[in-house]
Amino acid sequence: MADDPIALTIKQMSVSYPSPRGWVQAVRDVSLQVKRGQMVGLAGESGSGKSTLAMAATRVLRPPSARIGGSVRIIGRDVFSLSVRELRAARWKTFAFVSQSAMNALNPVMSVRAQMRDAIRAHDSMYSSGNADKRCEEVLRIVDVPVNKLDSYPHQLSGGQRQRVVIALALILQPQLIIMDEPTTALDVVAQRAIIALIRRLQRQLGFAVLLITHDLTLVLEVADEVVIMYGGRVMETGASNELLGNAMHPYSRALIQSFPPLHGVMTRQEGIPGTPPDMVNPPEGCPFAARCILAKEVCLREMPVLVTHGNRAVACHHAAGNRTFGGSIQ
Numbered sequence: 333m334a335d336d337p338i339a340l341t342i343k344q345m346s347v348s349y350p351s352p353r354g355w356v357q358a359v360r361d362v363s364l365q366v367k368r369g370q371m372v373g374l375a376g377e378s379g380s381g382k383s384t385l386a387m388a389a390t391r392v393l394r395p396p397s398a399r400i401g402g403s404v405r406i407i408g409r410d411v412f413s414l415s416v417r418e419l420r421a422a423r424w425k426t427f428a429f430v431s432q433s434a435m436n437a438l439n440p441v442m443s444v445r446a447q448m449r450d451a452i453r454a455h456d457s458m459y460s461s462g463n464a465d466k467r468c469e470e471v472l473r474i475v476d477v478p479v480n481k482l483d484s485y486p487h488q489l490s491g492g493q494r495q496r497v498v499i500a501l502a503l504i505l506q507p508q509l510i511i512m513d514e515p516t517t518a519l520d521v522v523a524q525r526a527i528i529a530l531i532r533r534l535q536r537q538l539g540f541a542v543l544l545i546t547h548d549l550t551l552v553l554e555v556a557d558e559v560v561i562m563y564g565g566r567v568m569e570t571g572a573s574n575e576l577l578g579n580a581m582h583p584y585s586r587a588l589i590q591s592f593p594p595l596h597g598v599m600t601r602q603e604g605i606p607g608t609p610p611d612m613v614n615p616p617e618g619c620p621f622a623a624r625c626i627l628a629k630e631v632c633l634r635e636m637p638v639l640v641t642h643g644n645r646a647v648a649c650h651h652a653a654g655n656r657t658f659g660g661s662i663q
C-alpha cells in the first residue's frame with residue numbers, strides 16, 4: 333500500500349543479543365509510529381536500546397547476531413517479509429538509515445562525487461552518468477555544501493560538512509523515510525544546531541518522514557513533532573513535543589530534560605542523572621528506572637508499569653497511572 337499514511341510502524345519489538353552471561357535484553361516490547369511527513373524523536377540515555385531498535389527494524393541487525401521479535405512496516409510494506417533483493421531495492425529508495433557510525437563511514441580515499449555516484453548507481457540503474465552528476469550537485473546544494481566540494485575528499489571537509497554529505501547521501505534517491513541515529517554527536521554545539529535545523533527544514537520542504545535518534549531529549553523536544561523516550565529497552569513516555577516540553581510526566585523524562593542544557597538561553601552546568609542503567613542481562617522485575625528514581629515506591633521495584641494512555645500522550649509510571657494531577661505534582 334503505497335498510500336499508507338503511516339511511514340513507519342514498529343509493533344511490539346523485542347531484541348536480545350547473545351552474550352557469555354546470557355541474553356542482553358536490549359529492546360523490550362517497543363511500539364512506535366511515524367506518520368508521513370512527520371518528525372519523531374527517539375530519545376534516551378546511552379544504552380537504552382535506541383540504536384538496537386533502529387538496526388533491528390531496518391534489518392541491519394539480524395539473526396544470529398540477535399534474537400528479534402515483533403513486526404515493522406515501512407511505507408505499507410512488511411519489512412521482515414521482504415526478500416533480500418526487495419530489501420536492497422527498498423533501502424535508500426524507500427527508506428534510508430543513517431547509522432550512528434555513518435559519520436565515519438565516508439570512504440577516505442574516494443571523492444564526495446565518487447561516493448555519491450556509487451550510491452546512485454548501486455540502487456538506481458535508471459540514472460545516466462550525466463543525470464547522476466546533476467543529482468549529486470543538486471543534493472549537495474540542498475544540504476548547503478558548496479558544489480566545488482564534490483571533488484574533495486572527506487578529510488578536506490569540516491566535521492559539519494562531512495555530516496551534511498552523509499545527509500545528502502541519504503537524500504539522494506528521495507526516500508520517504510529517513511532514520512538518523514545520533515547525527516550530530518561528533519559536532520560542536522553550533523554545528524549541531526545547524527545540522528538539526530537543516531534536517532528539519534529539508535523534512536518540511538521535501539516532505540519525507542524522519543525518526544531522529546539522540547540521547548539529547550532537549551534537542552528533539554525543540555524540533556520533533558512527537559517524542560518517544562526509552563530507558564532500559566522500554567518506552568517510558570511518548571507525546572507531542574510541545575506538550576512534553578515543560579510538562580513531562582515520567583520522572584525519567586524530567587531528569588533527562590534537566591540533564592541537558594536548553595538549545596536557547598543561558599548555558600548552565602548540567603549534571604547527568606545519578607546512578608547507572610540496569611543490567612540488561614537481568615533487568616529488574618519492576619520499573620527499570622526505579623533504582624534511580626526519586627519517587628520510587630515499593631510497587632515500582634516489584635511491578636513493571638504498563639504504558640498508559642493519557643489523551644494523546646502515554647506514560648509507563650505507577651505514579652502517573654494512579655494520579656491524574658501527577659504532571660504538576662512533582663518537580
Ligand SMILES: Nc1ncnc2c1ncn2[C@@H]1O[C@H](COP(=O)(O)OP(=O)(O)O)[C@@H](O)[C@H]1O
Pocket residue numbers: 349350351356357358376377378379380381382383384385612
Ligand atoms: N552487540 C552487542 N552485544 C551485546 N550487547 C549489546 C550489543 N550492542 C549493544 N548491546 C547492549 O544493548 C543495550 C542497548 O544498546 P544500544 O542499542 O546501543 O543503546 P543506545 O543506542 O540507546 O545507546 C546496551 O545495554 C548495550 O550494552
Ligand SMILES: [Mg+2]
Pocket residue numbers: 379382383384432513514
Ligand atoms: Mg546508540
